[in-house]
Amino acid sequence: MTETRLDVLCIGNAIVDIIADCDDAFLEREGLTKGMMRLIDAEEAVRLYDHMGPAREVSGGSAGNTAAGIAALGARAGFIGQVAPDQLGEFYRHDLTATGVEFTTPATDFGVPTARSMILVTPDAHRTMNTFLGAAQLLPASALDAAQIEGAATLYLEGYLWDPETPRYAMVKAIDIARRAGRKVAFTLSDTFCIDRHRGGFNQLLDDGRLDILFANEAEIKMLAGTDDFEAAMAATQGRVQTLVVTRSELGAIAVQDGARAEVPAEPVCKVVDTTGAGDLFAAGFLAGQAQGRSLEDSLVMGAVAAAEVISHYGARPETDLKALVARRLG
Amino acid sequence: MTETRLDVLCIGNAIVDIIADCDDAFLEREGLTKGMMRLIDAEEAVRLYDHMGPAREVSGGSAGNTAAGIAALGARAGFIGQVAPDQLGEFYRHDLTATGVEFTTPATDFGVPTARSMILVTPDAHRTMNTFLGAAQLLPASALDAAQIEGAATLYLEGYLWDPETPRYAMVKAIDIARRAGRKVAFTLSDTFCIDRHRGGFNQLLDDGRLDILFANEAEIKMLAGTDDFEAAMAATQGRVQTLVVTRSELGAIAVQDGARAEVPAEPVCKVVDTTGAGDLFAAGFLAGQAQGRSLEDSLVMGAVAAAEVISHYGARPETDLKALVARRLG
Numbered sequence: 116m117t118e119t120r121l122d123v124l125c126i127g128n129a130i131v132d133i134i135a136d137c138d139d140a141f142l143e144r145e146g147l148t149k150g151m152m153r154l155i156d157a158e159e160a161v162r163l164y165d166h167m168g169p170a171r172e173v174s175g176g177s178a179g180n181t182a183a184g185i186a187a188l189g190a191r192a193g194f195i196g197q198v199a200p201d202q203l204g205e206f207y208r209h210d211l212t213a214t215g216v217e218f219t220t221p222a223t224d225f226g227v228p229t230a231r232s233m234i235l236v237t238p239d240a241h242r243t244m245n246t247f248l249g250a251a252q253l254l255p256a257s258a259l260d261a262a263q264i265e266g267a268a269t270l271y272l273e274g275y276l277w278d279p280e281t282p283r284y285a286m287v288k289a290i291d292i293a294r295r296a297g298r299k300v301a302f303t304l305s306d307t308f309c310i311d312r313h314r315g316g317f318n319q320l321l322d323d324g325r326l327d328i329l330f331a332n333e334a335e336i337k338m339l340a341g342t343d344d345f346e347a348a349m350a351a352t353q354g355r356v357q358t359l360v361v362t363r364s365e366l367g368a369i370a371v372q373d374g375a376r377a378e379v380p381a382e383p384v385c386k387v388v389d390t391t392g393a394g395d396l397f398a399a400g401f402l403a404g405q406a407q408g409r410s411l412e413d414s415l416v417m418g419a420v421a422a423a424e425v426i427s428h429y430g431a432r433p434e435t436d437l438k439a440l441v442a443r444r445l446g
Numbered sequence: 447m448t449e450t451r452l453d454v455l456c457i458g459n460a461i462v463d464i465i466a467d468c469d470d471a472f473l474e475r476e477g478l479t480k481g482m483m484r485l486i487d488a489e490e491a492v493r494l495y496d497h498m499g500p501a502r503e504v505s506g507g508s509a510g511n512t513a514a515g516i517a518a519l520g521a522r523a524g525f526i527g528q529v530a531p532d533q534l535g536e537f538y539r540h541d542l543t544a545t546g547v548e549f550t551t552p553a554t555d556f557g558v559p560t561a562r563s564m565i566l567v568t569p570d571a572h573r574t575m576n577t578f579l580g581a582a583q584l585l586p587a588s589a590l591d592a593a594q595i596e597g598a599a600t601l602y603l604e605g606y607l608w609d610p611e612t613p614r615y616a617m618v619k620a621i622d623i624a625r626r627a628g629r630k631v632a633f634t635l636s637d638t639f640c641i642d643r644h645r646g647g648f649n650q651l652l653d654d655g656r657l658d659i660l661f662a663n664e665a666e667i668k669m670l671a672g673t674d675d676f677e678a679a680m681a682a683t684q685g686r687v688q689t690l691v692v693t694r695s696e697l698g699a700i701a702v703q704d705g706a707r708a709e710v711p712a713e714p715v716c717k718v719v720d721t722t723g724a725g726d727l728f729a730a731g732f733l734a735g736q737a738q739g740r741s742l743e744d745s746l747v748m749g750a751v752a753a754a755e756v757i758s759h760y761g762a763r764p765e766t767d768l769k770a771l772v773a774r775r776l777g
Contacts, residue, residue, distance in 0.1 A: 133537075135544075136765070164540060165540075167540075167544060168544045168545075169505065169514070169540070169541040169542075169544045169545050169763060170537070170540070170541060170544075171502050171503070171504050171761065172502070172503035172504070172537060173502050173503070174500065183500070201532075201533055202532055202533040202534055202559070203533055206464075206501075206503060209495060209496075209498075209500070209501070210500040210501060211500075213466075213498060213499050213500045213501075214499075214500050228533070430502065432500060434467070
């Protein structure tokens with residue numbers, strides 16, 4: 116196998132987060148289910164934005180957050196995603212590049228703007244996402260750089276990208292290129308509603324042996340396995356993938372790798388402000404740990420440290436020196 | 447005098463803040479003076495942005511922040527400022543409107559984008575602002591709505607707007623309209639470099655009796671008066687304006703109104719994160735207090751409470767319920 120240029124290459128929806136506070140009554144009035152991600156069209160995006168409070172805009176997108184976290188932890192990260200040639204697209208590129216992520220997918224004018232997700236944060240720190248996919252859903256397979264994929268030790272994909280057809284096709288092609296080059300493929304299940312829409316496709320990826328690492332939270336692994344029993348869901352899934360990583364919020368996280376199981380508690384957080392990006396940064400910490408040759412348990416600790424940082428403030432990208440936090444925790 | 451529709455109508459640069467952390471070495475490398483605001487052109491904006499770390503985008507602009515604070519405190523606020531018909535302009539309008547501020551100045555395509563200020567925050571929470579004025583510097587006098595100005599009890603203007611010629615002319619015209627209608631005119635000195643550029647013009651406004659309320663911080667009042675002695679600067683200025691409000695960071699604030707003097711200490715803050723907007727929100731609290739018929743001292747306390755909130759997080763707009771904070775403090 117040839118040398119790698121990147122540790123992890125992430126493919127995902129290139130989305131700017133527009134984050135506002137709201138109360139539970141607002142979610143109810145708008146008919147929104149707390150904690151979920153829903154896709155909305157341009158018209159609904161305008162309508163909801165009109166109702167929303169003043170907001171912060173921060174670059175986001177699940178796999179983009181993971182790429183930013185990996186780079187912040189000192190590993191080599193790349194990102195593939197589609198932005199439009201507009202101000203949001205410029206922000207998106209700047210923020211990733213400034214974090215040290217290789218992001219070379221060109222901006223393309225498809226006549227739709229860069230994606231944005233209106234994220235409503237309730238006082239309990241839970242986030243409810245309303246995503247207008249715009250240009251992100253038009254990532255063409257032709258935008259993939261085969262040499263870049265072949266040069267990345269791990270290809271990382273977000274389940275959300277399975278929703279629109281065009282990037283799903285690009286993702287399947289990317290998996291093929293990675294596998295042929297003998298690289299690992301990692302996948303995150305993203306969201307229970309997303310699994311509900313694509314359970315067949317996700318299970319097929321596992322059964323075809325096309326995934327090496329699977330990330331999920333407790334609700335997602337249960338949804339995928341079709342059971343309400345957590346340990347039964349773990350048992351049903353862990354044999355179908357080399358590495359299974361499952362996060363359980365304040366209960367910590369579990370990984371099963373080649374039959375060995377490791378478990379860590381959640382890292383303490385002074386005040387949970389906004390849980391957006393918790394799973395994305397957990398994946399970042401775990402993947403950076405694995406890239407750095409750390410043990411399964413230490414990789415989980417790195418995930419927990421990165422997740423704890425990101426939920427302590429608004430926005431899904433790290434705002435503190437993650438390397439220093441990990442060094443303090445693991446030495 | 448006819449009834450008022452607004453308590454305070456603010457005119458200012460409509461600017462989106464792009465906020466990133468940096469260290470002192472970065473400021474030095476870029477040749478920037480900590481704590482200052484400088485105006486930059488499009489080329490320098492691109493160059494500096496390329497060097498900056500990942501950022502948050504939040505609506506800002508001095509008078510816009512003040513308008514948002516006034517509305518958040520339950521008083522009736524309006525804003526006049528120029529945005530372009532682009533994504534930043536849409537954010538700007540949304541954020542002000544969602545706070546309850548009347549903002550009807552139409553977006554206009556002058557071929558330049560909406561203004562943005564790249565704000566670099568050092569670990570000591572001080573901010574250094576690099577402002578590309580874009581559309582903001584093209585606010586034409588024709589965009590003023592005379593009836594709106596006549597219907598506002600107080601017209602509030604930012605010194606920054608004195609820099610570009612076009613909005614300076616609009617501002618002078620707005621002062622005329624307000625004075626003819628018997629309304630009060632308030633002015634903030636904004637920045638010592640700004641005073642250095644316009645000391646003559648600012649002193650002329652005072653000497654012509656065109657200002658009723660003047661806001662400054664300690665450095666600014668000294669700069670305007672041309673003395674390093676704080677009390678001498680107060681003495682030289684307080685007779686030239688009905689109400690003089692001077693903030694002194696952690697030393698609190700002083701107001702002199704019709705010869706009576708009030709003084710309050712700074713409100714305690716757990717952790718100062720980003721001082722951007724401290725003066726803007728102090729002005730908001732003071733003006734809202736005056737609009738609500740509160741005493742000079744209680745108006746100062748409201749200023750201190752609003753300023754303390756805004757320096758406890760990134761961004762220059764309130765993120766907590768200011769009305770509740772004031773109610774807790776003043777009952």
